[in-house]
Amino acid sequence: MKQTKVLQLAMVLGMGLFVVACGGEGGGEGPIVPPPQAPAEWADKHMPAGWWTDAAKLEAGRKLYVGETNPDVNCGSCHGKDGKPTKAGARDFRVGERMKLYSDSVWAWRIADGVPNTKMKGWKSKLSDEDVWKLVLFEASFGMPGKRWDTEKKSWIDAASVSAAPEPAGK
Protein backbone atom coordinates (compact mmCIF):
# COMPACT_ATOMS: atom_id res chain seq x y z
CA MET A 1 0.00 0.00 0.00
CA LYS A 2 2.66 2.42 1.08
CA GLN A 3 4.74 1.58 -1.94
CA THR A 4 1.74 2.26 -4.18
CA LYS A 5 1.41 5.70 -2.62
CA VAL A 6 5.06 6.47 -3.25
CA LEU A 7 4.70 5.29 -6.81
CA GLN A 8 1.62 7.45 -7.30
CA LEU A 9 3.42 10.45 -5.88
CA ALA A 10 6.37 9.82 -8.16
CA MET A 11 4.04 9.66 -11.14
CA VAL A 12 2.30 12.89 -10.22
CA LEU A 13 5.64 14.63 -9.77
CA GLY A 14 6.88 13.18 -13.03
CA MET A 15 3.85 14.45 -14.88
CA GLY A 16 4.26 17.85 -13.29
CA LEU A 17 7.82 18.01 -14.58
CA PHE A 18 6.65 16.91 -17.99
CA VAL A 19 4.05 19.69 -18.12
CA VAL A 20 6.61 22.25 -16.96
CA ALA A 21 9.12 21.05 -19.54
CA CYS A 22 6.60 21.21 -22.37
CA GLY A 23 5.27 24.56 -21.16
CA GLY A 24 8.78 25.92 -21.52
CA GLU A 25 8.79 24.90 -25.14
CA GLY A 26 5.39 26.34 -25.81
CA GLY A 27 3.02 23.59 -24.78
CA GLY A 28 4.30 21.14 -27.34
CA GLU A 29 3.63 23.59 -30.16
CA GLY A 30 7.23 23.97 -31.20
CA PRO A 31 9.72 26.64 -30.23
CA ILE A 32 8.48 29.99 -28.99
CA VAL A 33 9.23 32.45 -31.74
CA PRO A 34 7.78 35.89 -32.46
CA PRO A 35 4.86 35.88 -34.91
CA PRO A 36 5.04 37.73 -38.23
CA GLN A 37 4.15 41.42 -38.26
CA ALA A 38 0.49 42.29 -38.72
CA PRO A 39 -0.19 43.60 -42.24
CA ALA A 40 -0.90 47.30 -42.75
CA GLU A 41 -4.63 46.75 -42.48
CA TRP A 42 -4.29 45.63 -38.86
CA ALA A 43 -0.99 47.13 -37.73
CA ASP A 44 -2.58 50.32 -36.38
CA LYS A 45 -5.75 48.80 -35.00
CA HIS A 46 -5.83 48.23 -31.26
CA MET A 47 -8.20 47.28 -28.47
CA PRO A 48 -10.88 49.99 -28.19
CA ALA A 49 -10.27 52.45 -25.35
CA GLY A 50 -11.43 51.23 -21.96
CA TRP A 51 -12.07 47.64 -23.00
CA TRP A 52 -9.10 46.04 -21.24
CA THR A 53 -10.83 46.55 -17.91
CA ASP A 54 -14.42 46.15 -19.10
CA ALA A 55 -15.94 43.02 -17.56
CA ALA A 56 -18.98 43.14 -19.84
CA LYS A 57 -16.80 43.05 -22.99
CA LEU A 58 -14.79 40.20 -21.53
CA GLU A 59 -17.98 38.25 -20.87
CA ALA A 60 -19.15 38.98 -24.42
CA GLY A 61 -15.80 37.60 -25.61
CA ARG A 62 -16.29 34.46 -23.57
CA LYS A 63 -19.74 33.88 -25.06
CA LEU A 64 -18.37 34.27 -28.56
CA TYR A 65 -15.44 31.98 -27.83
CA VAL A 66 -17.53 29.10 -26.50
CA GLY A 67 -20.10 29.36 -29.29
CA GLU A 68 -22.91 30.72 -27.15
CA THR A 69 -23.40 33.83 -29.28
CA ASN A 70 -23.15 32.05 -32.61
CA PRO A 71 -22.81 28.26 -32.83
CA ASP A 72 -20.86 28.69 -36.09
CA VAL A 73 -18.13 30.50 -34.18
CA ASN A 74 -16.80 28.10 -31.59
CA CYS A 75 -13.17 28.74 -30.81
CA GLY A 76 -13.40 26.48 -27.78
CA SER A 77 -14.03 23.48 -30.01
CA CYS A 78 -10.32 23.52 -30.91
CA HIS A 79 -8.68 25.83 -28.39
CA GLY A 80 -10.64 24.37 -25.47
CA LYS A 81 -13.32 26.09 -23.45
CA ASP A 82 -10.88 26.51 -20.58
CA GLY A 83 -7.94 27.34 -22.85
CA LYS A 84 -6.54 23.81 -22.90
CA PRO A 85 -6.47 22.91 -26.60
CA THR A 86 -8.65 19.99 -27.61
CA LYS A 87 -7.34 19.76 -31.19
CA ALA A 88 -3.69 19.00 -31.87
CA GLY A 89 -1.76 22.05 -32.98
CA ALA A 90 -4.34 24.61 -31.86
CA ARG A 91 -2.61 27.52 -30.15
CA ASP A 92 -2.51 27.27 -26.37
CA PHE A 93 -3.48 30.71 -25.10
CA ARG A 94 -2.36 29.78 -21.58
CA VAL A 95 1.29 29.89 -22.68
CA GLY A 96 1.94 33.50 -21.75
CA GLU A 97 5.58 33.20 -22.84
CA ARG A 98 4.42 32.85 -26.42
CA MET A 99 1.33 34.99 -26.36
CA LYS A 100 3.17 38.00 -24.94
CA LEU A 101 5.25 38.11 -28.13
CA TYR A 102 2.07 38.96 -30.02
CA SER A 103 0.74 42.50 -30.02
CA ASP A 104 -3.00 42.94 -29.71
CA SER A 105 -2.98 43.81 -33.43
CA VAL A 106 -1.35 40.50 -34.34
CA TRP A 107 -3.87 38.54 -32.30
CA ALA A 108 -6.76 40.37 -33.90
CA TRP A 109 -5.32 39.95 -37.40
CA ARG A 110 -4.87 36.20 -36.91
CA ILE A 111 -8.45 35.84 -35.72
CA ALA A 112 -9.77 37.83 -38.68
CA ASP A 113 -7.57 36.33 -41.41
CA GLY A 114 -6.49 33.00 -39.93
CA VAL A 115 -3.18 31.20 -40.44
CA PRO A 116 -2.62 29.98 -44.02
CA ASN A 117 -2.36 26.23 -44.52
CA THR A 118 -3.53 25.38 -41.01
CA LYS A 119 -6.86 24.49 -39.45
CA MET A 120 -7.04 28.07 -38.23
CA LYS A 121 -9.24 29.70 -40.81
CA GLY A 122 -10.09 33.39 -40.97
CA TRP A 123 -13.25 34.35 -39.13
CA LYS A 124 -13.89 37.83 -40.45
CA SER A 125 -16.88 36.78 -42.54
CA LYS A 126 -18.60 35.78 -39.29
CA LEU A 127 -17.24 38.44 -36.95
CA SER A 128 -17.35 42.22 -36.79
CA ASP A 129 -14.13 44.01 -35.82
CA GLU A 130 -15.70 44.57 -32.39
CA ASP A 131 -16.28 40.84 -32.03
CA VAL A 132 -12.64 40.21 -32.91
CA TRP A 133 -11.53 42.58 -30.12
CA LYS A 134 -13.85 40.90 -27.63
CA LEU A 135 -12.17 37.60 -28.51
CA VAL A 136 -8.70 39.10 -28.12
CA LEU A 137 -9.78 40.29 -24.70
CA PHE A 138 -10.97 36.85 -23.66
CA GLU A 139 -7.93 35.05 -25.07
CA ALA A 140 -5.61 37.39 -23.21
CA SER A 141 -7.31 36.45 -19.95
CA PHE A 142 -5.84 32.92 -20.24
CA GLY A 143 -2.13 33.60 -20.59
CA MET A 144 -1.91 37.19 -19.44
CA PRO A 145 -4.66 37.90 -16.94
CA GLY A 146 -4.72 41.51 -15.78
CA LYS A 147 -2.46 42.71 -18.60
CA ARG A 148 -3.08 45.00 -21.50
CA TRP A 149 -1.10 45.88 -24.60
CA ASP A 150 0.58 49.26 -24.29
CA THR A 151 0.73 50.83 -27.75
CA GLU A 152 3.55 53.20 -26.79
CA LYS A 153 5.78 50.77 -24.90
CA LYS A 154 4.86 48.06 -27.39
CA SER A 155 4.60 45.50 -24.64
CA TRP A 156 2.14 44.00 -22.19
CA ILE A 157 1.77 45.89 -18.95
CA ASP A 158 -0.55 45.68 -15.96
CA ALA A 159 -4.00 46.93 -16.85
CA ALA A 160 -4.97 49.97 -14.80
CA SER A 161 -7.53 47.94 -12.93
CA VAL A 162 -7.12 44.19 -12.81
CA SER A 163 -10.50 43.66 -11.20
CA ALA A 164 -12.30 42.76 -14.42
CA ALA A 165 -9.72 40.69 -16.22
CA PRO A 166 -9.63 37.15 -14.85
CA GLU A 167 -13.30 36.84 -13.91
CA PRO A 168 -15.53 36.39 -16.93
CA ALA A 169 -18.52 35.62 -14.77
CA GLY A 170 -18.03 38.94 -12.90
CA LYS A 171 -21.22 40.91 -13.00
Ligand code: HEC
Ligand atom coordinates in the same frame (compact mmCIF):
# COMPACT_ATOMS: atom_id res chain seq x y z
C1 HEC B 1 -10.87 23.92 -36.35
C2 HEC B 1 -10.07 24.26 -35.18
C3 HEC B 1 -9.95 25.72 -34.77
C4 HEC B 1 -10.97 26.61 -34.49
C5 HEC B 1 -12.47 26.36 -34.50
C6 HEC B 1 -10.32 27.85 -34.12
N1 HEC B 1 -8.96 27.73 -34.20
FE1 HEC B 1 -7.59 29.17 -33.75
N2 HEC B 1 -6.08 27.91 -34.25
C7 HEC B 1 -6.24 26.61 -34.67
C8 HEC B 1 -4.93 26.05 -34.99
C9 HEC B 1 -4.66 24.64 -35.45
C10 HEC B 1 -4.00 27.09 -34.76
C11 HEC B 1 -2.48 27.05 -34.96
C12 HEC B 1 -2.14 27.59 -36.34
C13 HEC B 1 -0.65 27.57 -36.55
O1 HEC B 1 -0.10 26.49 -36.71
O2 HEC B 1 -0.06 28.67 -36.53
C14 HEC B 1 -4.76 28.23 -34.30
C15 HEC B 1 -4.19 29.44 -33.97
C16 HEC B 1 -4.87 30.52 -33.45
C17 HEC B 1 -4.27 31.76 -33.03
C18 HEC B 1 -2.77 32.09 -33.06
C19 HEC B 1 -2.31 32.36 -34.45
C20 HEC B 1 -0.81 32.44 -34.50
O3 HEC B 1 -0.30 33.17 -35.33
O4 HEC B 1 -0.16 31.81 -33.68
C21 HEC B 1 -5.27 32.55 -32.57
C22 HEC B 1 -5.13 33.96 -32.02
C23 HEC B 1 -6.50 31.82 -32.70
N3 HEC B 1 -6.22 30.59 -33.24
C24 HEC B 1 -7.73 32.27 -32.31
C25 HEC B 1 -8.94 31.62 -32.57
C26 HEC B 1 -10.23 32.19 -32.29
C27 HEC B 1 -10.48 33.50 -31.60
C28 HEC B 1 -11.15 31.28 -32.75
C29 HEC B 1 -12.66 31.44 -32.77
C30 HEC B 1 -13.16 32.56 -33.53
C31 HEC B 1 -10.42 30.14 -33.26
N4 HEC B 1 -9.07 30.38 -33.13
C32 HEC B 1 -11.00 29.00 -33.75
C33 HEC B 1 -7.42 25.90 -34.76
C34 HEC B 1 -8.70 26.45 -34.59
